[in-house]
Amino acid sequence: MEIQLKYKPGFAMALVTLNEGEKIRAEGGAMVGISTNINMVTEKASRGGILRSLKAAFLGGENFWMNVFSSTDGKAEIKLAPTLPGDIIECDLNNGTLYAQSTCFLAADSSIDIDTKFQGLKGFFSGESLFFLKLSGTGKLLLSSYGGIEKISVQGSFLVDTGHIVAFDNTLNYQIIKFGGWKSFFFGGEGLVARFTGNGNLYIQSRSVPEFGRWLRDALPPKKE
Amino acid sequence: MKHEIIGKPDFPVVKIYLEHNESILAESGAMVSMTSGITIETRARGGVFSSLKRMVMSGESFFQNKFTATNGSGEIIFAPDTMGDVHFKKMSSEDIILSRGAYIAGSPDLVIDSKWGGFKSMFGGEGILFLKVSGTGALFFSSFGAIDEIDVRGECIIDNGHIVGFEPTLDFTIEKLGGIKSLFLSGEGFVCRFRGSGKLYMQTRNHSSFAAWADGWRKVESRQ
Amino acid sequence: MKYSIKHNPSYALLDVELEPGETIQSEAGVMVYMSDDAKIQTIMAGGFITALIRKLLGGESMFYNIFTAPVRKLNLGLAPDLAGDIKKIDLGITPVIIQRGSYLCSEPAISLKTRFGGFRSLFSREGLFLLEANGQGVLYINSYGAIMEVDVDGEYILDTGHMVAFESPLNFEVSKTGGWKSTLLSGEGFTMRFKGKGKLWIQTRVPGGFIYWLMRLLPS
Numbered sequence: 001m002e003i004q005l006k007y008k009p010g011f012a013m014a015l016v017t018l019n020e021g022e023k024i025r026a027e028g029g030a031m032v033g034i035s036t037n038i039n040m041v042t043e044k045a046s047r048g049g050i051l052r053s054l055k056a057a058f059l060g061g062e063n064f065w066m067n068v069f070s071s072t073d074g075k076a077e078i079k080l081a082p083t084l085p086g087d088i089i090e091c092d093l094n095n096g097t098l099y100a101q102s103t104c105f106l107a108a109d110s111s112i113d114i115d116t117k118f119q120g121l122k123g124f125f126s127g128e129s130l131f132f133l134k135l136s137g138t139g140k141l142l143l144s145s146y147g148g149i150e151k152i153s154v155q156g157s158f159l160v161d162t163g164h165i166v167a168f169d170n171t172l173n174y175q176i177i178k179f180g181g182w183k184s185f186f187f188g189g190e191g192l193v194a195r196f197t198g199n200g201n202l203y204i205q206s207r208s209v210p211e212f213g214r215w216l217r218d219a220l221p222p223k224k225e
Numbered sequence: 226m227k228h229e230i231i232g233k234p235d236f237p238v239v240k241i242y243l244e245h246n247e248s249i250l251a252e253s254g255a256m257v258s259m260t261s262g263i264t265i266e267t268r269a270r271g272g273v274f275s276s277l278k279r280m281v282m283s284g285e286s287f288f289q290n291k292f293t294a295t296n297g298s299g300e301i302i303f304a305p306d307t308m309g310d311v312h313f314k315k316m317s318s319e320d321i322i323l324s325r326g327a328y329i330a331g332s333p334d335l336v337i338d339s340k341w342g343g344f345k346s347m348f349g350g351e352g353i354l355f356l357k358v359s360g361t362g363a364l365f366f367s368s369f370g371a372i373d374e375i376d377v378r379g380e381c382i383i384d385n386g387h388i389v390g391f392e393p394t395l396d397f398t399i400e401k402l403g404g405i406k407s408l409f410l411s412g413e414g415f416v417c418r419f420r421g422s423g424k425l426y427m428q429t430r431n432h433s434s435f436a437a438w439a440d441g442w443r444k445v446e447s448r449q
Numbered sequence: 450m451k452y453s454i455k456h457n458p459s460y461a462l463l464d465v466e467l468e469p470g471e472t473i474q475s476e477a478g479v480m481v482y483m484s485d486d487a488k489i490q491t492i493m494a495g496g497f498i499t500a501l502i503r504k505l506l507g508g509e510s511m512f513y514n515i516f517t518a519p520v521r522k523l524n525l526g527l528a529p530d531l532a533g534d535i536k537k538i539d540l541g542i543t544p545v546i547i548q549r550g551s552y553l554c555s556e557p558a559i560s561l562k563t564r565f566g567g568f569r570s571l572f573s574r575e576g577l578f579l580l581e582a583n584g585q586g587v588l589y590i591n592s593y594g595a596i597m598e599v600d601v602d603g604e605y606i607l608d609t610g611h612m613v614a615f616e617s618p619l620n621f622e623v624s625k626t627g628g629w630k631s632t633l634l635s636g637e638g639f640t641m642r643f644k645g646k647g648k649l650w651i652q653t654r655v656p657g658g659f660i661y662w663l664m665r666l667l668p669s
Contacts, residue, residue: 006429007371010235010459011309013429026481028432033375033383033427040402049572070334081436085308085532086460157485164481180489180514181481189516192482204428204482204526206455206462211478211530213442219660220667223443234651235459236533236594254658257611258651261604261642304653306460306662308594309530326665436666443667 001109001140009087009148010031014080014106023070023110024078029068029107039072043095052092082106085206089149090142091167097136100143100167101207109139131132133169148209157197163208169200177183226332226363234310234371234396239330240302243294249363251330253288255303262296267348275338279316303330305367309428312372314364323356323366323390332362357393364388370430381419450589452587454535458595459600461535463553464588465525473525477512482524488517494563513588515557527554529591529634531656536596538588542615544646549578551652578605581617590614594654605643610655616647 001024005198013032016024024039025043034040036067042065056131064111069078088106091098115134135141143149143165152158154172174197181192226249227242238257241249256265267288269275292301305311311329314321322340331337333415340357358364368389375381385399397419419425450473451466465473467613477491481648491512516525527591529535538545573632574653590596592613601619609623609660621641643649 004419006373007234007454011370011429013373015369029431031384031518032281032387032429032431036380036382038382064288079427083431083438085430095534100454129380145265147460147528148462150455150462150526152482158482159485160482160485161480180491194479195485205350206460206481206528207532208481208530212532215530216439217444219656220439222441222446223440223668225447231597232458232595232653238595238597238653256608257653258605258607261606263606282596306654306658308654308659318570326662408459432666436663439663440667 002140003090003140005088005090011085012081012088012144014088014090014142016078016107017070018069018076018078020071020074023041024067024070025110025112025114026078026080026107027082027105027176028065028067028179030080030082031069032081033210034079034197035077036070037071037073038078039070041068041070042066043068051072060223080107080142084144084146084209086144086146087149087205088142088144088205090140093135093138093141095138097134097170098141098167099132099170100135101165102131102133104142104143104145104166104205105133105135106142108135108141109137112137112139112141140223143203145205146209147201147205150204150206152202152204153200154196154202155199157191157195158202159195160204162194162204163210164204165194165207166203168196168202170199172198172202177211227234228309228313228363228365230313236308237311238302238304239241239311239313240300241291241302241367243299244292245297248291248293248333248334249301249330250289250291250330250333251303253290255329256290256292256306257302257304259292259301260299262294263299263301264293266291266293269377277418288404305329305364305441307367307369307413307432308373309367309369309430311365311367312426314362314366316364317360317361318359320359320393321364321390322393324388325356327366327368327389328358329365329367330359331364335360335364336364336390340429353405356360366440367427368428369427369435370433373427375425375427377419378422379420381425383417383419383425383427384431385417387427387429388417389426391425392418395419395421395425397437450587451539452651453591454537458534459532460528461533461591462526462528463535463589465527465554467516467523467525469520471516472517473524473554474513474515474557475515475527476529476552479514479527479553480527481528483525484521485524486521487523487525488519490515492653494561496581511541520605527589529553532594533591533652533654534592534596536598536650538582538614540584540586540588544581544583545614546608547580547581547582547614547619548599549614551579551592553589553591555582555588558585558586559588561585562628571587581645586660590650592650592652593656593659594652597651597653599649599651600647601643601649603644604645605649605653606639607643607649608655609639609641609656611651611653612652613652614643615643615649619643619645619647619649640667643668
């Protein structure tokens, strides 16, 4: 599998070349174009039963069904892009685990296992859907971001606005805390933030999806029920 | 008429240098700024019926603005409404098919008409008509996202929300991808299979999917 | 104090590095990340009455955050809500007038005064107030879309929604675009006619234009 990223960082698109026998699993709707020798099969998001897939769909915000693309004859090409403007990065998992904000998942080698890590009350408190997909195994992985992607090497502790989290190594832990003192919490415009502790890589995006969504909510006329 | 596209590919603008008495036509609302000494004239291009047809069928604005340098040379900047790239095509007695709303500005000599895409495009949900631009002159159009220019020789499959424009030497059919299950569950719906030889302009984001995403954030007003 | 702008022009992020004791003031709600031990203070913008009027009329934020580095170096990431660019302005003798929503952050020696936008604000949805920045230091502004710098010498005509900031020797008046027919039907409405000599910063897109584009794609 070869991956080439084009049109970074504003409107990135991944050009994936598959050899015969290779498979890539992509989020529903991510396909832009394919060569004529590509076969597409629609499967449940997670392996391991319908309950796990349901969990991934409802808690993770990811499409319940994903598409698996493979070559029917020799080398085949597929172009993939996320719904929102922004960047794409490629991560190589080597028998490792990465937690990714559910809306940031674009595609992965079909051998990578997708599971939902339920964040419990932590997620609800932040007022934003802080659900992470647990991605583990060996192979290539594509993550998308709204805005540019910044890789931060956390040593000790670090604070991030929750809407800006893309992914983090499983060596990091996080908790949700308030921003500054009580006055800053109420009036500082940040509310709750995530404190990461430990040593590992944290990927953040330069714009926040919930902030953009809230801006749209105010700017667009309401729809009739 | 000289021009410069500044800031490709995310939020570019096109700066046009007009000689004395030279004109350019643009979509309503596309003007960002200009030097003084440029006159603006607003009109329904090709008459009321033609403009109405273009507006209803192809998503263009009813009124077009004609900018003319009337006091020596002048400079004018245009931008599309959407985020994404701006493209220039030098037309020399040829045709190009553009998708809804892609047209920004062009030479006054270009002829712009709606083109019946046939029933096939109804299934694509991409508007009943395309826009057909013909003639000679400068043409500027926009895309949602970056543009991927494909030289089609033979066949090519594209998700229909990603089409910006194509040369009329290409023909296309609407097809479903995968099996029956995929039709309802894959999120891919229908795709376009292009055949022939010619240029295809593809955008790296899908405006319909983006609109569906944005729709999810809208407030809901209950009917009382 | 060290600054670097990343991911520009479309999704610009400002990375600020503060030495112990150094301070920076930002618009509320723009913090992306920071070192854990930053000291944060939230203040009201321009006194209670001004802040309240602004909130009520313009729907704009009433508060600024002030970040101070404690005993260690502080890393701070700042970015606006919308897609777009960030631009540095070295403020000296010439005051700069900023569209209210385009203010990102500034060094503490810079004072900000809220000004009513005047006649023009009645014809644009881009905010009712302007900020006048005075003093010596560094100021960062943000835009929707990319920022272009125009050196005006004489006259320059700008669509109202594209204005970000300008140097105060410049003056503008709001005028109609062409004749009344063009003003009403051209989609350009009213324009700003700048006169004088100085820098003008314009943004390459308008949020209202983006919403208009999106609305045509949405089901009713």
